[in-house]
Amino acid sequence: MSEILTRTRAWVLDVDGCLMQTARAGGAGGRAMPRAGEFVAALRGAGHQVVLCTNASQQPPGRYAAHLRQHGIDIDDADVVTAGSAAADFIAAHHDGARVLAIGDAGIVEPLRAHGVDLLDPATDSPPADVVVVAAADDYTTTVINAGCLAVDAGAPLYTTVASPWFHGGLGKSVAVSTAMAHAIGWVTRTEPTVLGKPSPQLGQTLIRRFGIDPSQIAVVGDAAAEIDLARAVGAGSVLVLSGATDETALGALPEGRRPDVVATDVAELLDLLTPHLATQGARA
Structure with a gap:
């Protein structure tokens, strides 16, 4: 062995x-x-x-x-x-006190809340977030995407949970949606997302x-x-x-x-x- x-x-x-x-x-x-x-x-x-x-x-x-x-x-x-939990751990440790825009579902929102991170709601809050992190979700709203682009364009770091374009689980493949969304925001803002997974x-x-x-x-x-x-x-x-x-x-x-x-x-x-x-x-x- x-x-x-x-x-x-x-x-x-x-x-x-x-x-x-x-x-x-x-x-x-x-x-x-x-x-x-x-x-x-x-x-x-x-x-x-x-x-x-x-x-x-x-x-x-x-x-x-x-x-x-x-x-x-x-x-x-x-x-x-x-x-998602790894990204939340990193952001809580390295961006203490930052307002964070979490673009995703409960898998990123709940771990960030558990750390006491100040989460920005783009529907009601301003100005732009200090940090943007993208995770997987079934739906991404125009409001949230726009808020992410504005924040990154203003200088906020852009994080993503994964970098792989495809998901493989032994039964074929499907698009890694968090990768696709993070790179869409990155393309608009000419920013390369930093991977935390x-x-x-x-x-x-x-x-x-x-x-x-x-x-x-x-x-x-x-x-x-x-x-x-x-x-x-x-x-x-x-x-x-x-x-x-x-x-x-x-x-x-x-x-x-x-x-x-x-x-x-x-x-x-x-x-x-x-x-x-x-x-x-x-x-x-």
Whole structure:
């Protein structure tokens, strides 16, 4: 077994295309990958730290966690990190006292409110926001889009939860709406959005602080280059599963610097690789 797997004590697990097969972000409406719940339980049973990290941002972490539990993946609300909650953490830490325009749904609004951030309502408030952040939603109003453009044009930083143009969850692909909307505002204002979800180093540093161990003891597991890039950004190990966005052909096309440390067909195969090692650790725990 790979040395990277044997030294790992903390795991960042992707959801869509990794633990869940779905056509919607955060595992919504999908079904668990084979042995996904068993895989998470085995890691926790061996005393390892586990965080589920998804680039979904339309709903709060607790909503996604509840859905995963319904599909046999036993995870606490606090152990789910979304691109929306990660963006809220960053903005609260780096823009203290700022008026923030959140362009999105409950997945960005609720985490910002939990931090006590002053949220601007473009229908009633003025002047322009100090900070603009874009997350996923079913609908974006003209009023909100205009307020975002005016604020960024006036100098407000523009953040987005994700940068990938497409969402892949193992059942085809669909447009990443937060990426599309953030870049629409960016095009109008000639501003490049800053990404706060995967694979941003900002998110990576937050995860490292949470685990409190050396990055070499952390592994990031996912089905896309975003997870590989996140691992590289923080010095963690990278594990690619071929059950979602990346197949054998796409893997072969990755440049040398973006290749994963470990490749598995899916989390069931990864569990088989880890089982003897985890059983020994579980017996000592």
